Amino acid sequence: MQRRRWLQGFSALPAAGLGAAPAAPGKRLRVVVDVVETGFDPPRVSDRTSVTVNAHIFESPLTYDYLARPALLRPQTAAALPEVSSDFRRFVFTLQPGIFFADDEAFGGQPRELVAADYVYSIKRFYDPQIPSEHLHLFESAGILGLKELREAARKAGRALDYDRPVEGLRALDRYRFEVRLKEPAPRFAYLFAVPGLTGALAREVVERYGDELPAHPVGTGPFQLKQWRRGSMILLERNPRFREQRFDSEAPPDDPQAQALAARLRGRRLPLVDEVEVSVVQEEQPRWLAFHGGELDVLELPQGLAPAALPGGRLAPYLVQRGIQARRTLDASVRQTFFNCSDADIGGLTPERVALRRAICLAYDNRLELDRVFKNQGLAAQSLVVPGVYGYDASLRGEAGSGDLARARALLDIYGYRDVDGDGFREHPDGRRLTLRMAGLAGDSRQRVINELWLKQMTRLGLRIEFEMGQFGELIKNSLNGRLMMWSFAWSTSLPDADFFLALGYGPNAGQANDARFALPAFDRLYERQRQLPDGPERLADIRQAQRLMLAYAPYLAHSHALRTDLTQARVFGHQRHPFTRDWWRYTGLD
Template sequence: MIQRRDLLLAAAAATGALPAGAEAPRKVLRCCYNSAEVGFDPPQVSDQTSVAVNAHIFESPLAYDALAEPARLVPQTAAALPEVSADFRRFVFTLKPGIMFADDPAFGGRPRELVAADYVYTIKRFYDPRLKTEHLYQFETARILGLSELRQRAIRSRMPFDYDAPVEGLRALDRYRFELRLAAPDPRFVHLFANAGLTGAVAREVVERYGADLMAHPVGTGPFRLRQWRRSSLIVLEKNPRFREQFFDAVAPEGDAHALAMQRHLQGKRLPVLDEVRISIIEEEQPRWLAFAGGELDTLEMPPGVAPLVLPRGRLAPHLQRRGVQARATVGASTRLSYFNFDDAQIGGYTPEKVALRRAILIAYDNAAEIRLVFKGQALPAQSLLSPSGYGYDPLLRSEMSAADPARARALLDTWGYLDRDGDGWRENPDGSPLLLRLAGVADSRQRQINELWSKQMQAIGLRIVFETGTFGELIKRALAGKLQIWSYSWSVSTPDGDFFLGMAYGPNAEQSNDARFRLAAYDRLYERQRVLPDGPERLALMQQCNRLMLAYAPYIAHWHAIRVDLTQPAVRAYRRHAFNRDWWRYADLV
């Protein structure tokens, strides 16, 4: 039976007003991810689910404008963009006063204001040897004066890291200002401060209170806080009652109809608009799609496997159009890749025969077939790791990854002595020892399809391959420990620059982002030279030289760049996933 109150609320929704004494219905957004979270301490995680959740809880001093194209830095907890010296070696950030952390028992029942010392502490945590992180290189590459030495002192003495020790390169100048000094120029250093995973402020009291259980107790200044967590199943975020007044004021670029609609809907509204976000973990494609089709989810990144059903001939299916479902396609700032572990005796090394083996594998593997058969055309072929959204990307580059050529791969293996000496159908190493490839991946139906392709294409050139599986979190731990030989995964970048992908081959980043553990002095010198240069022709030339060395030695196979299609139910408004910001629920609305 329809109640009188329901009719009143319906009428109020139509007019934008509520009857006196009536409560507005809670706005609850339901969404999902296809991989389980690891936890909610930013330095310790890199999986997409944890990173997205953290971006809504923790806040960096800067962010990217919600609508600007190309990406543009704007203040977030900072009062303005930082002061930057002419030589790009000194940076001073000034915070807005009155920004509060979410309430937590760690604060003893008192409100806790965000201050400059919190960012000093947040950055120092990455240098603590007891904290296992794969992100330290982001700061060490920037060479903040004194911090690496403080870390080494803790390692040598086997004493706890001294968070209170003063260092020249990082200090709070007063309650709201902090300063960083670098050993060398870094024109793009400020982008680290628009990434909640690197510089999202953490309070020392919270870290010390929860210790080993910190991953379950995220406390930040962001628009949401963690209300419920069922591991690998459900994450519930609720609006942070302590969140400051923030009103939407972004301006849509000319000609972007989707951005203009978002601007019109949100202009002047206080953020966040949502009361709650419920995130389900649904690993398999078909259940994710069925949950959206059945109205159990409000948003969904379209699983590639259902593309023929959802986007026949590239257009949203008529039955979805009639329901009012919306679809928006974007090329993500990501690359699907496979790495070869250079410390592995079978696949690694810099000698000509090892280079030939890796290049034969990448020439034989059919990326076009993977895009067509597994990802249903929802990707752009990659020529190198650099993604189209990053500075340094060369749209004219054509590499060996463009088209599979098994005959050429077989000839390369024959030339360098990878022959089937015992007649069992599989090639051995040039010294006659057995040759076995091991590819790691998560245990889901999509990976099984990918494994089938690898098996077929490696068999075509006489290489034996076996498959290892694990959760994403388990595979990250094994990768960091150098225990995986080959691993295929996607990596999304958080800045509009190609430096991140080039850094995946920088020697000092081995055991962090450089999963391949590639170490080549000539490459490292080129990489270091391009890092200190401002954007321009000289830097671009060095970036291209780095890219050519990566293509020559083949520490990675670049497979493709994802085309992401976001589906939303009719009630969803202002949902726009940003290529570099991860806090898109800050802006979303339901009507």
């Protein structure tokens, strides 16, 4: 799962241009990202650049069919889909023999085969109290037997996890098979094993050799390996010579001619299709666009601010068509949201007046105005946190949050006693105390400034004082996890085709991890826990819908929008297509 910055700050354009890395003898795919990477150790990262690079280096046992829609699980390093018990509490994975890690000094000059113990070790790392991770809750919610107790023992002793201590719920059965046992039924647990950022295999020798420097030394079984890295500027991947023979095999939907043509062109081709991938990190929109327009980039996610010029009326501009440039638009499995810290002294709590305050703020803010002015209508206004395309999304659900209805918002505050007591034009708490909203945001960012202006305008018209606390992305995440922010807007994207991930943002025990709002409502928690154990069907859908309604009623979050993303490719590029739940697109991208 990834926290995503939708906002760009400073430019990281190298002084010598994007093509600063030495020329490659083979085919080099040139791409650009707008978010600075943090490193390449899966448990520690959640930014989309690091997550995307990791997806090309590390491999989970399962993956998703590249073209099939809806999402379809397929084996990756596994020989087949897992054996699953009838009560959804036991999962057995069998690996393909003969898969090897990329060569590394940690292996003493010998080929190192992927074995079941590597997955056992990699999952245990999420439970190590000395490894900070936002993703632990995804394993904890499934209740892998014995791991919580193992983590607690390490935490109390103030040391690293005892990786050699066996636990009932996670063990290697033999060289190629491992077993997972759960405390509670988890019908969708296998989805976690299709996410390289959660279940990608690392070798223990590599982790122990590099220690704190591990984020700069990723070694996996995937199609690429890290060749060169200039932090915040350029990442160069090269083909992994140890990568097994993998041929393209996918089933395109019958109603998607573009995917059908792609399947026909790629069928049987050996992967990956290029020798190197050069990833430039450029945060500002204009330099990215100029580099693509000038032929320095092969693939570009169209900057939203430039969509009106490149996609007038939703169609690729004629001058781009004439150059053979192609465009493919997809609705991202992400939601941009603002959280309200429910433990904050001014805005938190579940009392009627505090709930009314948060709902009034949500009513007053205008999502469609934000989509228009900030994101140039490259998105869909959200009705809840759950995104389209995942199981449990309800297209009929309609909320009033984000409607810009100032009249109703003012009336709600009046009813619950938020009035201007001292005559300064701003409302106070019902008990007369000063009320000031504090919105966090990215420092020195042009889009953030526009968003701040929208918040200031709407809150001032509502009669609420608002101040802005600017900081860097990593600093803001740290403060959020520690409960020190009152409000902050960013986007969450998912690698799981299910509503559970977004409901987990409101689950009480996840406070300090994914539940930035620190929302804790027993009725919601019970619903969340029950739907997790139910198989897909009408009963579970009813629980998901009721859980969403509780989130809308208590307003720990304001859902803003789901991003519409457009990938532009030069005429010589083929095979590039964005999958909603995987990020290893460069595996399938080729150059004529």
